[in-house]
Structures are given as C-alpha cells and as structure tokens.
Amino acid sequence: MTDCVGGMSPGPAARVRSVSGATAFVKACGPELNPITPELLRDEARILVVLPDHPNLPRLIDAYDDGEWVALLIEDLPGAVPDVPWSTEDLRRASGVLSAVGPVLDGIVSDWVEPARASPIFSDGWKLLADRLDQVDPWWAKHHDELAAHAERAVALIDGKALLHWDVRADNLIFGDQRDVLIDWGQVRRGARWMDHALLAMDCAMSGSLGPTALEFFATEPALAGRDPADLVSLMAAAGMTFAARATEEAPPGLPTLPATRARWADNLRLELEAIL
Structure with a gap:
C-alpha cells in the first residue's frame, strides 16, 4: 500500500496492490473525520457507477457504505496531476x-x-x-x-x-x-x-x-x-x-x-x- 498525499479529502487515500498483483486506488471517510465528506463520496459513487467506459473517465471497481463510513475502490491511474502554474x-x-x-x-x-x-x-x-x-x-x-x-x-x-x-x-x-x-x-x-x-x-x-x-x-x-x-x-x-x-x-x-x-x-x-x- 502506498499512501497518497494532497487533495481535499480528510480521509485515507492510497494505492493498493492485491496478492494477485492487481492495483487500485482507494479513498474513504467517516463522519467522525468530517461530516460532509462521506456524502460527497456517496455522490461520487452514484455518478461513477453510471459513467460509461471511456479513456478520459475513471472506472469504479467497488464501493462500501455501512451508513457511516464510505469507501471507493477505483482503478489505479498511472500518471500525475498537471504542474501548476499551468503551462x-x-x-x-x-x-x-x-x-x-x-x-x-x-x-x-x-x-x-x-x-x-x-x-x-x-x-x-x-x-x-x-x-x-x-x-x-x-x-x-x-x-x-x-x-x-x-x-x-x-x-x-x-x-x-x-x-x-x-x-x-x-x-x-x-x-x-x-x-x-x-x-x-x-x-x-x-x-x-x-x-x-x-x-x-x-x-x-x-x-x-x-x-x-x-x-x-x-x-x-x-x-x-x-x-x-x-x-x-x-x-x-x-x-x-x-x-x-x-x-x-x-x-x-x-x-x-x-x-x-x-x-x-x-x-x-x-x-x-x-x-x-
């Protein structure tokens, strides 16, 4: 597992690797960390599940929601965010x-x-x-x-x-x-x-x-x-x-x-x- 830094979410975010070698990105949050972020993750899951397969769109692998904590498992995307200031x-x-x-x-x-x-x-x-x-x-x-x-x-x-x-x-x-x-x-x-x-x-x-x-x-x-x-x-x-x-x-x-x-x-x-x- 590799922790990811940056972004605006207060919850954990990391790149993970399974025993089979498959990789993914996971992010999660519960209300004790921030009361709004779990709902944002729910909203993201709702849209990701209906996004079609497209090279410019991420793919949702799975989602977890126990009513408090929400976690999203998303495809691992090689690359990096653009440098700023923008070129x-x-x-x-x-x-x-x-x-x-x-x-x-x-x-x-x-x-x-x-x-x-x-x-x-x-x-x-x-x-x-x-x-x-x-x-x-x-x-x-x-x-x-x-x-x-x-x-x-x-x-x-x-x-x-x-x-x-x-x-x-x-x-x-x-x-x-x-x-x-x-x-x-x-x-x-x-x-x-x-x-x-x-x-x-x-x-x-x-x-x-x-x-x-x-x-x-x-x-x-x-x-x-x-x-x-x-x-x-x-x-x-x-x-x-x-x-x-x-x-x-x-x-x-x-x-x-x-x-x-x-x-x-x-x-x-x-x-x-x-x-x-």
Whole structure:
C-alpha cells in the first residue's frame, strides 16, 4: 500500500496492490473525520457507477457504505496531476479532456444530480463578505459594490441542464502516457454547458498560469467561443468574494488547511480581478 498525499479529502487515500498483483486506488471517510465528506463520496459513487467506459473517465471497481463510513475502490491511474502554474500545453490537454467528456455526460440520464443553484460559491456565498470586510484585505472593501454587481450575475450564468464535473482544477486531473483522466466526481451538478471550461479558465487564476491569463484563456478557448469575457469576471468575483469571506471561518473537522487554501484562492483571484477592474 502506498499512501497518497494532497487533495481535499480528510480521509485515507492510497494505492493498493492485491496478492494477485492487481492495483487500485482507494479513498474513504467517516463522519467522525468530517461530516460532509462521506456524502460527497456517496455522490461520487452514484455518478461513477453510471459513467460509461471511456479513456478520459475513471472506472469504479467497488464501493462500501455501512451508513457511516464510505469507501471507493477505483482503478489505479498511472500518471500525475498537471504542474501548476499551468503551462499552455497542459491547459490545451485539459481542455481536450473536457471537450471529450462533455458529449459522454450528455448521454447520462439521472434525476438525483442537484441543480447548479446548489453551488453557494457562485450563487450566494459572496454575500457573506459584506459583514466581514474588516477581516479581509482592504481591497475587497474598496471594490465591494463593484464586485457585488458582477457577482450578482453569476447565479443566472451558471444555470442550465448539462451534466458537469463542476470541480475542474489541476489536482482533479491525471495526465498519463496513454490517457488523461478527469477524477474526483463528488461535486457533479447540472448547469450551463460551458461551465467546466470556464472553471478551467478560473483555475488559471486560482492556481496560476505560465501561459495565458484566465481572461486570455477564456477569450481564446474554442469551447467558450461566443461567451462574453464579462461572464468570467462575474464568476471570479463571486468565487473570490466567497473564498475571502470563508477564509475567515474556523477550519472544518479534518480539514485544517482549508482556510489557508481559501485565502490563497481569494488572493489569486483578487490579483486577476485587479488587472480587470
């Protein structure tokens, strides 16, 4: 067994090998570690079991759920997450994965997936910041009203019926010699078809980019052709305000680094927004 580090889950994650030599990846969590993560794993199991065989999609081998602890046994994927800051080549590879996966997701019929409005990062989390401006960088207070006007557009922008991964970041992709795979499907939502590519653009800001800026990627990405760049500004404003506000909160159980991660994402989005506003 080889422990895996990184990611956002508080539970164990490891590559395992059976006596026959077969390998797999296992991740698990119980409510005593974090009350929300087991439900995310349940959601991931529900979508993985209906995903068809496709080179850009992971395969679920088995799942365990005793009502408290949930464990997923997933195929072992050789490769590594893309380096960040993003390179232009890796962004192109990631965009290709999203474009290939989109039509596959269109063929999945499911009524359990929550609508995009269940994503508070874009829908209403940004409203928290108004009461916490004295706890964050003064830039957020100086530009609050302008940012709020942008963020208010986000809830209408994200709405739609397309099935989406909804958590597109560098650490949710595995680039391999034979195949590139989009992993960690616990956040699946229905929303606007273009949103997964927009989230990739936003990760150019959140994780950094050695190539195009978030706005440059958004403006030149074929899958986003015809979209107004102001749409990305609205998404970044909503997400940045949410992350800034929630970085002031205590860490949830099992996730001691989450406030610092939110603060870093907020700061990186702020730098992108500073260049635009």
